[in-house]
Amino acid sequence: MADLENPALKHFIAQIGTELVFAQVLIRRSDGNYHLRHVEDREQLAESLRELRLPEVRSWAQHTEAGAFRPLKSAPNLKRGWRLVVADAEGLGMALDAFYPGAIADWHAVRAGNPSVTDFREFTGRQSGMYRITAMLNDAQAGRVIEACCNRKFCLKQRLWTVAGLGADSVETKSLIPCLEPCAVFMEFARKAMRMEQQEKLRWDLAPDEVKTLEAVLKEGVNQTDASLREGDVGAANNPRRIQLVLEKLKPLLTLTNRDNDV
Ligand code: SF4
Incomplete structure (x- = not known):
């Protein structure tokens, strides 16, 4: 992580430990990789889940299971049935930004004690x-x-x-x-x-x-x-x-x- 330039992502990764739930995404660290899946698929066998590629994440997050457009990516209706493996911090950052745009930066602003909150x-x-x-x-x-x-x-x-x-x-x-x-x-x-x-x-x-x-x-x-x-x-x-x-x-x-x- 020494060469990671994004301080928000760097701090976020330091919080993960062996696993972390970020809204509806479960992040697990193992074998030097980051393994992501829907949190409700926690117990599912990896073989039963569709393996997503990083460029597919944004379109996966666009629609609900029923096919409706998701105007709010933080709505609790992220489709289940997928898994994603990324090998490095940059890949994790890209994946999370596709699932939850801007979320890591906002999380970091709060953690750093200087969020710009507008009532x-x-x-x-x-x-x-x-x-x-x-x-x-x-x-x-x-x-x-x-x-x-x-x-x-x-x-x-x-x-x-x-x-x-x-x-x-x-x-x-x-x-x-x-x-x-x-x-x-x-x-x-x-x-x-x-x-x-x-x-x-x-x-x-x-x-x-x-x-x-x-x-x-x-x-x-x-x-x-x-x-x-x-x-x-x-x-x-x-x-x-x-x-x-x-x-x-x-x-x-x-x-x-x-x-x-x-x-
Ligand atoms: S204002 Fe914030 S908390 Fe309320 S629906 Fe929009 S994103 Fe969610």
Whole structure:
């Protein structure tokens, strides 16, 4: 590693030990090589996995198992069934950059203690054009939008940026890959969420048990794996993040419902 010029990669490799899980990629060091595979294929025999070549990694990471495009490479839907062997640090760096673009540099910035984190207010406050509207979300609304969009179901990056009333993510619930500022998927979702906040509200009286039915249906819907559904299409009423946002809004009602049942 003496000739490795990339300090971020050099420090990352020093952390690997015999193995390390980086989001959904398991990295093992053995025989002087780096062996990579999907973390859920940890116990699979090597012969049962397709051997990827380094130039294939980027296209492998482009689509989900169901064939849907992955606009967010940190989404927890990396295809399984592959393995990759790289012989040196440069190869490892290229592979990880193909799976998770920019992740090693961001990881290193956090480890070095100088990450450039931009919180929600600062980030949305400097938007112009179509995303200016996102700054109109109040703190509670922004908190719900963040909880929905950056939910572990949809993204494994550890969100370090915040808004008043909502803390950062932990490594344990997400991964070693930090998120330093709102991404394009988030901004598109936040724009749609603000547009929905501006709509005239409808009123609907629900019995506590009906609230629970609604919750059950929404929870089922949020886990859908319909290949025709584009993750980034926030205009679709059944977009999983939109369903999660409704679930976030339902939380106070569910708390009330459960409390009434406890009485
Ligand atoms: S803003 Fe949220 S969804 Fe986007 S990369 Fe960061 S944590 Fe993930």
